[in-house]
Amino acid sequence: MAALLCTVGCNPTVIEPTRPDQYTDGLIQIPEGWDAPEFPEDNAFTDVRWALGKDLFFDARLSVDGSVSCATCHLPSKAFSAPEPVTPGALGALGTRNAATLTNAAYQPHFMSEGGVPTLEMQVLVPLQEPSEMGHNIVTACEELAPDYAVQSQAAYGRDLDPFVLTRALATFQRSLLSGSSPWDRWQQGELAISEAVQHGAELFGSEGLACDRCHTPPLFTDHGFANNGLDAVSTDPGRWVLTGDPADSGAFKVPTLRNIGFTAPYMHDGRFQDLDEVLEHYASGGAGHAHQDSGLVPFVLTSEEKSDLMAFLHALNDTAFVNDARWYP
Ligand code: HEC
Ligand code: HEC
Known part of the structure; x- marks a missing residue:
C-alpha cells in the first residue's frame, strides 16, 4: 500500500490551479452561503x-x-449509496459494510468508517483493490483502460491514464457531489x-x-468525529x-451525515436498520450498553x-434536486 500511495501521490507534474470563479458549465455548484471545497494543489478542478x-x-x-463500477454501490438515485445492507462486489464477493453516501x-x-483514509484521491485505492469490492490491481486496470481514455486523459492531466490520473479524476468528480438545497436549507x-x-x-x-445535533451537527449534519452510538453490547x-x-475506540464509527437520509437506507455501518423507525427505536432505547458507548446516549x-x-x-434533509440532477447520470 505504501509503495502504491507513492505512485499516486509523489508525482512531480505541476498543474495550473483553477480558481472557483473559473469553473464553467456549472459542473460544480457550491450551495448558497457555503465555502468552496478545497482542491489539492495538484488536482485543481477543471471540466475535463x-x-x-x-x-x-x-x-x-x-x-x-468487469461486473461492478463505483456507481454499482454508489447510485446517484440513492444519493450515491446503495439499497442493500451489503452490496456484492466483483465475482459476487461480499464485504461487511453498507455503501456510504458520497453526499x-x-x-x-x-x-x-474508521476514518483511516485522508483524501478522496487515496480513497480510490480502497475499492479498486479491495477483494470484496472491485478486486483489481490499480496498475493493471490503468494499463487495460489507457488506450480508450488516451484523448481525455491527455486533455485532463497531460499524460496517459495511470494511477495518478485515475485517482485524481475520480476524486474531482466526487468533489462535485455537493448537496445543500433540501427543504431544510x-x-x-x-x-x-x-x-x-x-x-x-x-x-x-x-x-x-435527544441531542442528535451533538454529533450530527448542522449544516453538514456531522461533526466529522467518531462515536460509539451503542449498536451492540459487544461489537x-x-x-x-x-x-x-x-480499546476505547472499539465500536466507534465515523459520524455520518444525515443529509439525504431518506434516500440512503438501510442504515449504520452494516446496514442493519431497514428504515428510520428502526433507527429511532434504537436511539430511544438508550443503546445496547457497550462498555465504550458514548456516555451522553440516554433512553427517551x-x-x-x-x-x-x-x-x-x-x-426535510432530503435534497431531491440533488438526486435527480442530470449532471450525475450517464
Ligand atoms: C461493492 C461495493 C462498492 C464499490 C464497487 C465501491 N464502493 Fe465505495 N464504498 C463501499 C462501502 C461498503 C463503503 C463504506 C466503507 C466503510 O464505511 O468503511 C464505501 C465507501 C466509500 C467512500 C468513503 C465515504 C465516506 O464517507 O467515508 C468513498 C469516497 C467511496 N466509497 C468511493 C468509491 C469509488 C470512487 C469507487 C469506485 C472506484 C467505489 N467507492 C466503489 C462500497 C463500494
Ligand atoms: C454520540 C454521537 C451521536 C449521537 C448523539 C447521535 N448519533 Fe446518530 N450516528 C452516530 C454514529 C457514530 C453513527 C454511525 C454508526 C455506524 O456507522 O454504525 C450514526 C448513525 C445515524 C444514522 C444512520 C446514518 C446512515 O447513513 O447510516 C441516523 C439516521 C442517525 N444516526 C440519526 C440520529 C438521531 C435521530 C439522533 C438523535 C436521536 C442521533 N443520531 C444521535 C452518532 C450519533
Whole structure:
C-alpha cells in the first residue's frame, strides 16, 4: 500500500490551479452561503477532469471481472449509496459494510468508517483493490483502460491514464457531489415556509433529551468525529479500534451525515436498520450498553406526534434536486 500511495501521490507534474470563479458549465455548484471545497494543489478542478472522472465512475471495467463500477454501490438515485445492507462486489464477493453516501464528500477530513483514509484521491485505492469490492490491481486496470481514455486523459492531466490520473479524476468528480438545497436549507435561507411539524422536529433533534445535533451537527449534519452510538453490547466490527489500537475506540464509527437520509437506507455501518423507525427505536432505547458507548446516549420516550415530527424533520434533509440532477447520470 505504501509503495502504491507513492505512485499516486509523489508525482512531480505541476498543474495550473483553477480558481472557483473559473469553473464553467456549472459542473460544480457550491450551495448558497457555503465555502468552496478545497482542491489539492495538484488536482485543481477543471471540466475535463470532472468529465473523465465521471466516465471512470461508471466504468465497470475498473473491476477485475468487469461486473461492478463505483456507481454499482454508489447510485446517484440513492444519493450515491446503495439499497442493500451489503452490496456484492466483483465475482459476487461480499464485504461487511453498507455503501456510504458520497453526499458532500468534498468537505470530509477523512474517509471510511474508521476514518483511516485522508483524501478522496487515496480513497480510490480502497475499492479498486479491495477483494470484496472491485478486486483489481490499480496498475493493471490503468494499463487495460489507457488506450480508450488516451484523448481525455491527455486533455485532463497531460499524460496517459495511470494511477495518478485515475485517482485524481475520480476524486474531482466526487468533489462535485455537493448537496445543500433540501427543504431544510431553503427554510434556513428564508426561501421556503416549512410546516410546524418540521420546525418542531428540528427542535426535538437539538433538544436536551435527544441531542442528535451533538454529533450530527448542522449544516453538514456531522461533526466529522467518531462515536460509539451503542449498536451492540459487544461489537462484531471493531470500528476505529482497528486504526488507533485504542480499546476505547472499539465500536466507534465515523459520524455520518444525515443529509439525504431518506434516500440512503438501510442504515449504520452494516446496514442493519431497514428504515428510520428502526433507527429511532434504537436511539430511544438508550443503546445496547457497550462498555465504550458514548456516555451522553440516554433512553427517551417520544409521543407518536413527536416521533412523526422528528421524522418530518429528517425527511426535510432530503435534497431531491440533488438526486435527480442530470449532471450525475450517464
Ligand atoms: C461493492 C461495493 C462498492 C464499490 C464497487 C465501491 N464502493 Fe465505495 N464504498 C463501499 C462501502 C461498503 C463503503 C463504506 C466503507 C466503510 O464505511 O468503511 C464505501 C465507501 C466509500 C467512500 C468513503 C465515504 C465516506 O464517507 O467515508 C468513498 C469516497 C467511496 N466509497 C468511493 C468509491 C469509488 C470512487 C469507487 C469506485 C472506484 C467505489 N467507492 C466503489 C462500497 C463500494
Ligand atoms: C454520540 C454521537 C451521536 C449521537 C448523539 C447521535 N448519533 Fe446518530 N450516528 C452516530 C454514529 C457514530 C453513527 C454511525 C454508526 C455506524 O456507522 O454504525 C450514526 C448513525 C445515524 C444514522 C444512520 C446514518 C446512515 O447513513 O447510516 C441516523 C439516521 C442517525 N444516526 C440519526 C440520529 C438521531 C435521530 C439522533 C438523535 C436521536 C442521533 N443520531 C444521535 C452518532 C450519533
